[in-house]
Amino acid sequence: MRLIREYAHVRVPATTANMGPGFDSFGMAFRFYDEVEVRPITGATRVVVEGVGAGSVPTDDDNLVVRALRAGLDAAGAPQAGFEMRCVNRIPHGGGMGSSASAAVAGLMLARGLISEPEALGDDAVFALATDFEGHPDNVAPAVFGGATVAWTQSDGLPRMAPMPVDESLPVSLLIPPSSTRLSTQEARQVLPVSVPRADALFNTSRAAVLMLALAGRPDLLMAGTEDRLHQEYRRSVLPASMAVMDSLREQGYPAVISGAGPTVLVLAELEEATRQTLANHGWTVLAPGIDTTGAVLG
Ligand SMILES: Nc1ncnc2c1ncn2[C@@H]1O[C@H](COP(=O)(O)OP(=O)(O)OP(=O)(O)O)[C@@H](O)[C@H]1O
Ligand SMILES: N[C@@H](CCO)C(=O)O
Numbered sequence: 520m521r522l523i524r525e526y527a528h529v530r531v532p533a534t535t536a537n538m539g540p541g542f543d544s545f546g547m548a549f550r551f552y553d554e555v556e557v558r559p560i561t562g563a564t565r566v567v568v569e570g571v572g573a574g575s576v577p578t579d580d581d582n583l584v585v586r587a588l589r590a591g592l593d594a595a596g597a598p599q600a601g602f603e604m605r606c607v608n609r610i611p612h613g614g615g616m617g618s619s620a621s622a623a624v625a626g627l628m629l630a631r632g633l634i635s636e637p638e639a640l641g642d643d644a645v646f647a648l649a650t651d652f653e654g655h656p657d658n659v660a661p662a663v664f665g666g667a668t669v670a671w672t673q674s675d676g677l678p679r680m681a682p683m684p685v686d687e688s689l690p691v692s693l694l695i696p697p698s699s700t701r702l703s704t705q706e707a708r709q710v711l712p713v714s715v716p717r718a719d720a721l722f723n724t725s726r727a728a729v730l731m732l733a734l735a736g737r738p739d740l741l742m743a744g745t746e747d748r749l750h751q752e753y754r755r756s757v758l759p760a761s762m763a764v765m766d767s768l769r770e771q772g773y774p775a776v777i778s779g780a781g782p783t784v785l786v787l788a789e790l791e792e793a794t795r796q797t798l799a800n801h802g803w804t805v806l807a808p809g810i811d812t813t814g815a816v817l818g
Contacts, residue, residue: 520597521598522597524632526556528556531555531622531628532550532552533552534779535617537657540726544657545727545730547691548662548665551806555605555607557602559601559633563579564603569605570609584604584625585602587622588627590648594648611783614701616778620649621658621662623649627645627652642814646659665814666811666814669681669731684734690809691808692790692805694764695803701782702757707781722746742774751777758781762777764798764803765784774787
């Protein structure tokens with residue numbers, strides 16, 4: 520295997536995970552992207568970061584995208600090099616929109632874009648390697664494949680995914696709180712209990728099945744299909760503002776959930792202008808990105 524390209528560019532979507540009842544398994548991609556370009560060079564790696572993370576994420580070989588790129592080259596049996604990389608980051612970090620999964624997928628896709636036999640890093644390989652690297656197949660699957668996905672870990676320990684049918688015209692709103700409320704996935708997992716009541720497990724099993732039907736074209740089922748008892752309530756102490764917004768929107772009839780590990784709130788509907796304005800007045804950013812159906816794209 521050789522590095523044969525002098526340049527690669529990738530666009531990777533933001534994603535949500537959980538979507539209410541599908542804790543650690545359901546995900547969806549949005550038309551809201553990070554972009555990265557890379558050139559192999561002789562000499563030390565240099566990363567220029569624009570947008571989110573500029574001034575805070577590493578600009579050398581410790582950068583998550585570079586580490587994933589190197590992991591991809593190793594997996595493909597390709598040689599390493601120094602890299603000149605430019606990251607245009609839009610996905611908030613620690614926001615519940617899958618930034619770390621998208622960064623891992625970006626690096627692995629760039630590895631594919633540089634090597635002589637790109638089929639060595641096909642989508643299934645990128646999915647498995649990024650999951651290994653980042654740990655959350657529920658975010659990785661939609662980042663790689665687009666659309667709505669269900670991901671799970673087989674009894675042999677390997678990650679698997681399958682696309683979920685989704686009405687692509689379903690409106691989606693992402694409500695991103697002020698940056699001071701960012702929360703790492705690690706912190707948001709520390710507050711989860713080791714075991715849950717059987718009744719709550721049964722509750723989520725039915726709601727996850729209902730959500731699959733709702734996404735496939737039964738919007739009347741979206742409220743029931745976005746109920747959860749496995750993670751959101753336990754996270755209230757670390758996500759008080761987001762839980763309050765979610766509760767208020769649900770009382771108004773919006774199918775609102777915590778996106779991933781939060782604090783972003785996902786609403787599977789379009790918000791009324793007055794509601795958007797109220798959130799904006801309190802420092803929230805409201806996006807209505809639409810559903811991405813392609814996943815990460817080189818080019
Ligand atoms: N594009 C990027 N470049 C470099 N580092 C990144 C990038 N994206 C994320 N990271 C690293 O990952 C961390 C965030 O990961 P974390 O899993 O806590 O949150 P998230 O992926 O944004 O949220 P969630 O997993 O809940 O959707 C950042 O603080 C940063 O260190
Ligand atoms: N399913 C994970 C997503 C985090 O990326 C969680 O909620 O902790």
